[in-house]
Amino acid sequence: MEQDLKRVKETALSDFSRYLSPMKVRTIKAAGLDIIEDKREGACVWDITGKKYIDCQTGSGIMNVGRRNNEIISALKDALDKYDIGVFLLCSKPKADLAKKLAEITPGDLACTIFGVGGGEANDAAIKIARGYTMKKEIIYTQKAYHGHTGFALSAIGRESYKEPFEPLVPGFKMIPFGDIEAFKKAVTDDTAAIILEPIQGEGGINIPPDNYLPAVRKICDEHEILLIFDEIQTGFGRTGKMFASEHWGVVPDIMTVAKSLSGGLYPISATIFKQEIQDFFIPHPFIHLSTFGGSDLGCVVGMAVIDYIQKNDLSAHANAMGKRFRSGFDRLIKDFPTLLLEVRQKGLMMGLQYTNESIGPRLTKKMAERGVIAIYTGNDPSICRLMPPLVITPEEVDYVLNALEDSMKELSKEAGLGKND
C-alpha cells in the first residue's frame, strides 16, 4: 500500500514535471516541498503518502476560513443544486447579495463592485477605473509591490524580473519607495490618476508602513484629486486582526481590491470595490469592462458564506489572539537564535520572519517541511519567511509550528554557511 502511494506520488511529480513545469518540480523537491496535496482540513494538508503538514503558506492567504471549510462546502453544494455560473450580461440575486455585503463590510463609503476571477484581474479593473474616471494617465506604485501578473497589474509590480521579458508594458507607471511620503509628493504631477498600494506588502516581505504613511498618502491624494487604490488581496478578510488592514490606520481608499480568501479556497472570485461617485464613469458605458467568469453565481454564494463565517466566528479576533501567541514564541526565538532571526514583522496572522542572511530562508523552508510545516520564504527576498496560516489555526497548532521552528533553528545553527552572505 505504502509502495503504491509512493509510486503514485512519483508518477504525479514526473507528469507534473513533464507536462507543467520541470523547474518548479526541481525547486520544490530541493526545498522538501514535493507534496502531492491530498486530504485538506482546517489548517492542515496531507501529502498523498499520508504525511500531515500545517499549512502556513495557504497560497499567500487564500484559506482564511481553513481548508475545505464544511460550512462553505455546504453553501457551494446548495448553490450547485440551483445555479450555474450565470450569464455575465444578466443580473442575479447572488451577485447583488454579495456586492451589497461588500459595501456593508468595507470601510467608509465604498459602495459599488465589479467582480472578477483573480487578484490580477481585480487590480487591472481598479487601474482602468482610475484612468477612466479621472481622465488622467499616470499610475504610481511602490518598490517590492505585488499586484498580480496580468496586464495593468504587471506594470505595477515592484520587481523588474517579473516584467523585463514582457516589455514594453503599459506606459505611464511610476515606481516610488514604499513608506516614503516625500517620494510620493515628488512623484505627483497634474496627470497622476492614482496610487496603488498594499497597506502591508505581502510578497515584498511583510513590510508594514510607518503609522503616519497611509494617512499622509490619503491627504495628498485628496489635495491633488488622485485616487487611492488599496490592494487588500492578501491583507483582507480578517488576516491582520481587522476585517481590512487599512482599518488599522483609519484610512478609506477610493478603490479597494479583494480576492484570495473571498474564494474560501473553493471557488475563484475577486472584487474591485469603489466609491459611489466613481460609478459615474460607468453610467455612459456600462459594458466597458466585462468578465465572463467574474462574479459567477457560484463564486458569489461562496463569497457570502465566507464573509458570514468570518463574522459569525469573529476570525479577526482569533487572528489577533493567535498572532499574539505566535509573537511570544518569536520573541523567545529572537533571543535564543540572534545569529539566525533578526526581527519579526507582524499584524495578526500576517507574519514575516526576517532572517539574518539570504541562505537561511531556503534552508529553513526545507527543515520546516521535514517537520510537517509548510513555511516558505518570499519570492522577493529569501531572507524573509512569510507565515500566513489559516485564521482557524488552533493554539495547539501554533505551538506545533513554534516548536518546529525552534528545532529547525537549533539544527541549522550547527550547520555550515551561517553568518555569511557570500
Added chain:
Amino acid sequence: MATKQDILEALADYQVQCNDNKRLRKMQRDWSKLIHFNADDTEDKFTMNCVKGEIVSFEAGAVGAPDIIVSAKSEYLCDMFWGDLNPSQKYLQGEIRVKASQEDIVRLDAITMIIWPDA
C-alpha cells in the same frame, strides 16, 4: 581538496558542455553575468564571463565586479563543474553559498538541470 588546475580543467569542460548545448544557449540568450567562484579552503578564486548565454571566458583570479558570487570548498566547486553533485542540495545544506538575486540562483540551477538532468 581540489587544486587550482583541477578546477580550471573542470571549468573548461563545463564551458564546452554549456556552449555546445543549443537548448541551453537559446534558453539563456538574455542572460549576461560575470560570476566569481571562491574556493573557501584553498582561497583560490575564479572568474567566468557569460555573455548572452555563452561562456565566453574563464580564468583564475577574481576579475571585475561580479553579478554573482559562488563560494564553496574547492572539491565541491570541482564536482559541481563536472556534474558530480547536485548544487541545489549543497546550497540547501549551506555547503555552497551564492550571493545573487533569486532569479540568478534559479538560472544557475536551470543550467545544471539542462546539462545534467539527473544531477
